[in-house]
Amino acid sequence: MKALVIARLTFREALRKRMIWGVVLLSIVFVALYAWGFTQVRDEFLREAARQGARGNGPGQILTLDFVSTIMVGLGFYTINFLAGVMTIFAAVGTIAGEVETGTFQAIVPKPLARWELIVGKFLGFAGMIAAYIALMATGVLITARVVAGYTPRTSCWRRR
């Protein structure tokens, strides 16, 4: 499958862009800040719950730590979504026009492969890279929720732990 040959090269090439590593750096900063913020929210929630408990209001009936965590994880995913979008644009913008311009396509297009394989290969290469990025970032957010609040998202919000 020639498209996969193109995809592999595209993937490797994408990793060579400095912009990409800028986004990755930004992402690490984000995860760190996120973990810190999550800790702050948790502490605030526990303090408030304790204060309410002292007043005899009992622990939060509706607002549990799990509920707060769900919101925090949602926020994390939202940010990842945004960063992945930025990443996609930086990585893939003008990739085909660029290769036409620099002339690297001149040796590739005459090879025995169809145009669509070239396009699909390019797409798969970037898609693979973005998928890896999203997977890593999502793992970072989930681990943070796990460590900070002992929370793991469930497939159904109705099921009790």
Next chain:
Amino acid sequence: MAQLTRTESAEGEAGRLPAPPLAIETRGLRKEYGEQVAVHDVTIAVPRGEVFGFLGPNGAGKSTTVKMLLGLAFPTAGEARILGQPLGAVGAKRRIGFLPEQFRFHEWLRGEEFLDFHGQLYGLSRAERRRRIPEVLELVGLGGRGRDRLRTYSKGMLQRAGLAQALLNDPALVFLDEPTSALDPIGRREVRDIIRALKARGMTVFLNSHLLSEVETVCDRVAIVDRGHVVRQGTLKELLQASLDVDLTLGALDDAALRRIEEYGAIVAREAGALSVRMDDIEEVPRLVDALVRAGVAVYGVTPHRRSLEDVFLGAVEGEPSEVRSTQYEVRIHPAPVGAFGLPHSPPPFVLRTAYCVLPGAQR
């Protein structure tokens, strides 16, 4: 010959003697870029197993023609068949190699990785690639440099790497667009030797070049292009033998004697006591001398000159005026917008001197 049955052209002309199978056949290829016509009308036939020189000044449309043949540009009009298949057929592409003019590859790859990538695009198996890559590296003179990154290669080495890439699949037909443009004289000779070796293996080579010497030394057949038109086409022999100039050193001439001479050929230059006559056949020379002697003209010297490819080229590109000499003279005194070698800003005498250095036609 098994090849005969493979080509459409041989089949299409059933009844007649089978024509030599053609590697490339085009009819009226044309490419317009908006208002600009890059290629007007290219109709060429390239027999298999030959080295075909596509010769023309810069901007003549050589690269654009090759791009159309390779599917890099779609023709505005006209048609072409390559290895018996219509343009864009993947089957033909498997047996084609191409060294682009503006050689740019992914420079962060190592030489071997680069060749491996292109080998995969050709659909070569891992075993074939492992065998073939060191072979082509050796062939182009890059043996032992495969582990280095392309970024560290010199321009000449990059061109060699590009050539290696074009030969990976052991193609039946290889397009080389100005393959020696980044090479020093030694490199140029090596590329010439490679081209000859490829021909010896039965490969068809399509060589784009503005270098007369290159075409003259390796090509069997030449098409001269100028401003998008093919202005001459034929075997190198045919082009060079089409005519010759004979320098005559003579005594006093009267008009009758001049007319006599003109029966044998056009007078292309005339100074006191010296004439140059354009003739078609060297066998005519003794007859001309005989006629002169009979007419009572003193003949002091007769020197026939084969026209070099340079003469043919300049004549063709400048629109074949009746006087080649005066054409050269014109080049010297009128800086045309684009010089004979596409060097618009260099003073014409330089163009001329270059021509003489590159192409000592008299040596042939």
